């Protein structure tokens with residue numbers, strides 16, 4: 001699996017629809033200071049569900065929408081799509097290409113899509129679980145992240161190894177199953193109380 005294409009429209013400095021194609025292997029993005037290189041990696045993390053405006057170098061989520069310039073008016077929504085090559089079926093979908101999209105309106109409301117079908121953020125998070133791709137995963141190593149990983153608590157560092165070894169999905173399912181068990185236990189207790197009252 002590799003990132004084949006990114007399309008940005010109304011996202012940060014990318015006022016017009018901008019499409020970048022990547023090939024399998026190493027791609028370097030070069031450009032002068034302030035030309036939007038980091039905005040591309042912000043766009044990738046944003047589609048993968050980043051909810052913290054601060055970590056996208058903004059104050060509020062609306063700040064990711066193109067805010068206008070001397071030459072251009074601001075736009076009303078921002079959108080980013082990532083297309084991944086899935087010919088090795090790393091993602092559990094029967095498509096050779098998978099496109100995930102996020103759109104945000106000035107109201108702050110976000111929409112998510114997988115292959116143009118509306119979905120929930122949870123569906124995107126689950127799709128990429130254990131693949132190493134994700135807003136917190138190791139596929140994006142930002143400035144200062146290496147120091148952060150090395151200086152973090154060992155339990156937090158363990159999360160990175162768990163993601164790499166592919167067990168996060170099972171841990172997440174275990175958590176959900178445990179919650180269902182706890183809820184069922186509570187329901188059984190309630191029923192038991194009712195039965196005792198009726199007897």
Ligand code: ATP
Nearest residue numbers: 012013033034035036037038039063064065066067
């Ligand atoms: P450097 O090499 O200095 O790290 P860079 O190429 O990574 O720079 P970015 O940080 O990606 O550049 O881009 C910064 C530019 O994006 C700034 O000019 C900023 O004004 C612009 N920008 C960020 N958010 C918006 C927005 N919402 N609307 C318009 N422009 C924006």
